[in-house]
Amino acid sequence: MDIFREPKVSRRAVIVGGASSAAVTALVPASAQDAKPSTLAASVPEMLKVSFTVNGKVRELELDTRTTLLDALREHIQLTGTKKGCDQGQCGACTVIVDGRRINSCLTLAVMHEGDKITTIEGLGAVGDLHPMQAAFLKHDGYQCGYCTPGQICSAVGMLAELKAGVPSHVTADPAVGPKFSNAETRERMSGNICRCGAYSNIQEAIAEVAGVRS
Amino acid sequence: MKPFSYERATSPADAVTRAAAKPGARFIAGGTNLLDLMKLEISTPAHLVDVNGIGLDTIEKTADGGLRVGALVRNTDLASHAAVTKGYPLLSKAIVAGASGQLRNKATTAGNLMQRTRCPYFYDKNLPCNKRDPGTGCAAAGGYSRGHSVIGVSGNCVCAYPSDMTVALHALDATVEIMQLDRTTRTLPVRDFHLLPGDDLPVGEFALKPGELITAVVLPKPVGGKQLYHKVRDRASYAFALVSVAAIIQPDGTGHVAFGGVAPKPWRSDAADAALPRGAKAVTDTLFADATPTDQNQFKLTLATRTLGAVLIDAKAS
Ligand SMILES: Cc1cc2nc3c(=O)[nH]c(=O)nc-3n(C[C@H](O)[C@H](O)[C@H](O)COP(=O)(O)OP(=O)(O)OC[C@H]3O[C@@H](n4cnc5c(N)ncnc54)[C@H](O)[C@@H]3O)c2cc1C
Ligand code: SF4
Numbered sequence: 001m002d003i004f005r006e007p008k009v010s011r012r013a014v015i016v017g018g019a020s021s022a023a024v025t026a027l028v029p030a031s032a033q034d035a036k037p038s039t040l041a042a043s044v045p046e047m048l049k050v051s052f053t054v055n056g057k058v059r060e061l062e063l064d065t066r067t068t069l070l071d072a073l074r075e076h077i078q079l080t081g082t083k084k085g086c087d088q089g090q091c092g093a094c095t096v097i098v099d100g101r102r103i104n105s106c107l108t109l110a111v112m113h114e115g116d117k118i119t120t121i122e123g124l125g126a127v128g129d130l131h132p133m134q135a136a137f138l139k140h141d142g143y144q145c146g147y148c149t150p151g152q153i154c155s156a157v158g159m160l161a162e163l164k165a166g167v168p169s170h171v172t173a174d175p176a177v178g179p180k181f182s183n184a185e186t187r188e189r190m191s192g193n194i195c196r197c198g199a200y201s202n203i204q205e206a207i208a209e210v211a212g213v214r215s
Numbered sequence: 216m217k218p219f220s221y222e223r224a225t226s227p228a229d230a231v232t233r234a235a236a237k238p239g240a241r242f243i244a245g246g247t248n249l250l251d252l253m254k255l256e257i258s259t260p261a262h263l264v265d266v267n268g269i270g271l272d273t274i275e276k277t278a279d280g281g282l283r284v285g286a287l288v289r290n291t292d293l294a295s296h297a298a299v300t301k302g303y304p305l306l307s308k309a310i311v312a313g314a315s316g317q318l319r320n321k322a323t324t325a326g327n328l329m330q331r332t333r334c335p336y337f338y339d340k341n342l343p344c345n346k347r348d349p350g351t352g353c354a355a356a357g358g359y360s361r362g363h364s365v366i367g368v369s370g371n372c373v374c375a376y377p378s379d380m381t382v383a384l385h386a387l388d389a390t391v392e393i394m395q396l397d398r399t400t401r402t403l404p405v406r407d408f409h410l411l412p413g414d415d416l417p418v419g420e421f422a423l424k425p426g427e428l429i430t431a432v433v434l435p436k437p438v439g440g441k442q443l444y445h446k447v448r449d450r451a452s453y454a455f456a457l458v459s460v461a462a463i464i465q466p467d468g469t470g471h472v473a474f475g476g477v478a479p480k481p482w483r484s485d486a487a488d489a490a491l492p493r494g495a496k497a498v499t500d501t502l503f504a505d506a507t508p509t510d511q512n513q514f515k516l517t518l519a520t521r522t523l524g525a526v527l528i529d530a531k532a533s
Contacts, residue, residue: 043218044218045218046218046219046220046221048221064218065218065219065220065221065263066216066218066219068250087254088251088254089247089251089315089317089318092315092317095317101291101320102316102317102320103317103320103321104247104317104318104321107245107246107247107250107251107318107321108245108246108247108250108321109221109243109246109250109263111221111265112243112246112265112267114223155316155317158316158317158320159316162291162316165295166295167291167294167295168294168295168300168307168308168311169311169316170308170311170312170452172311174304175294175295175299175300175304175307175308175311176297176300176301176304178300188452189316190316191315191451191452191453192314192315192316192317192318192453193315
């Protein structure tokens with residue numbers, strides 16, 4: 001028996017199981033195994049309160065547990081700078097910085113971020129007060145249609161912090177020695193951000209300028 | 216996505232208790248594999264137990280000179296830890312060969328071990344798949360099988376196991392530490408943690424019972440040698456392996472080797488390791504003697520020999 005061999009259980013059975021939670025030794029109570037799935041019950045969303053800080057501002061939300069961090073930012077806080085591309089962690093358009101680290105906001109639930117500090121493209125800088133990475137993207141024309149740009153910029157900022165902290169990458173010759181700033185390093189580390197227009201060389205120019213290396 | 220209830224566990228024992236109390240519960244760690252599958256309704260847990268607050272996020276030396284890696288240690292932190300880059304560079308290299316920077320920042324040790332196949336039919340709910348819906352058949356048999364396994368398959372399932380990290384853990388002979396439902400701990404060699412599909416349904420995948428919690432991965436004392444991870448894929452970065460090789464080569468030519476991308480679990484054997492001093496072909500002849508490739512993935516056998524050949528050259532040169 002392995003973990004993915006369990007019988008499918010209904011929502012109703014979960015409520016029953018929850019009420020009789022004293023029986024912790026049996027993972028799936030016999031009653032639950034026998035229960036017929038109820039599609040009606042299965043469609044009732046669960047709501048939960050969560051509070052986190054976005055770009056310095058505390059946000060208190062009550063959300064369907066299914067809401068991703070990406071959808072919470074875009075649909076509930078109206079911060080639409082963060083983009084939805086593939087919604088499967090493959091394109092990087094949804095990249096935001098959580099507690100100092102870049103992540104894909106599409107593959108994480110909003111309710112998993114209680115107390116976290118989230119920075120989106122809107123929080124990095126503003127018109128008239130651009131983050132150096134935003135300014136460099138403008139200067140080097142690091143985009144064409146612009147859809148992947150917020151993710152590229154948040155990713156680039158997080159990526160340079162990782163490089164500085166000595167996180168190795170696939171092109172680091174010796175992880176024990178650590179990485180050196182180079183175009184090969186920044187290219188490899190940005191592979192999680194896809195640009196369908198193919199503005200990669202200008203994106204790399206922008207990153208190189210901020211990192212202080214020649215691309 | 217199907218609706219689900221959600222709660223945060225506060226300790227490993229609390230996580231096991233909470234999961235046991237709710238049928239259909241699943242642990243969520245980084246969420247990078249589970250949420251993907253939940254969006255597609257391939258996984259439909261009725262309840263999620265968030266294990267991000269339970270600790271288990273540290274890397275500690277063990278009494279016998281090995282390393283105990285907590286289940287919640289992020290892939291980025293594991294690959295960067297000084298004890299890993301110095302003592303187990305193979306593990307570091309394998310981790311950074313997988314996924315992207317963003318994903319590795321979220322992905323955990325246990326979640327990575329437990330990631331499920333990338334078989335395109337497993338992801339396509341319109342087509343039969345024994346792994347997703349036991350008894351429906353396997354669309355990959357007789358289908359598009361270029362990325363599938365060349366060995367270890369059964370009539371029920373021919374998928375390949377996708378993790379890079381785990382290939383290194385197999386070569387390093389790691390152990391998985393598991394908290395059982397009664398909250399006692401059992402350990403299992405990682406080589407026995409991953410199962411072959413076999414002839415029964417549902418197909419075999421992981422030697423973990425529902426509700427059991429992985430608490431750590433334990434590495435034996437560092438073994439030294441040249442440690443190399445070579446991954447061959449369709450693009451230079453951010454793609455799953457067609458074939459990968461994790462190798463530890465000692466100065467006398469002996470060592471350990473494990474292959475990724477070729478089987479439903481990382482593929483290795485003691486007999487193949489023993490053949491290492493005789494070169495790449497001797498190893499793959501031993502290891503893949505029982506291979507059953509299709510016309511489409513036959514190339515993986517040649518690629519496996521050549522990739523190991525390249526690794527052995529690198530091991531001499533570096
Ligand atoms: C676009 C993309 C590309 C990728 N490319 C690669 C690649 O090239 N190579 C590679 O190796 N990987 C790759 N990955 C996969 C990635 O490595 C995994 O998604 C990640 O490691 C999963 O870890 P997690 O913590 O996010 O797991 P989760 O999604 O949180 O969990 C995965 C599974 O593990 C279970 N689980 C988690 N923790 C525990 C525990 N402590 N005990 C018991 N069960 C537990 C969960 O219940 C779930 O079933 C890729 C992923 C994406 C989305
Ligand atoms: S190979 Fe396995 S995962 Fe793929 S369709 Fe067949 S049964 Fe499903």
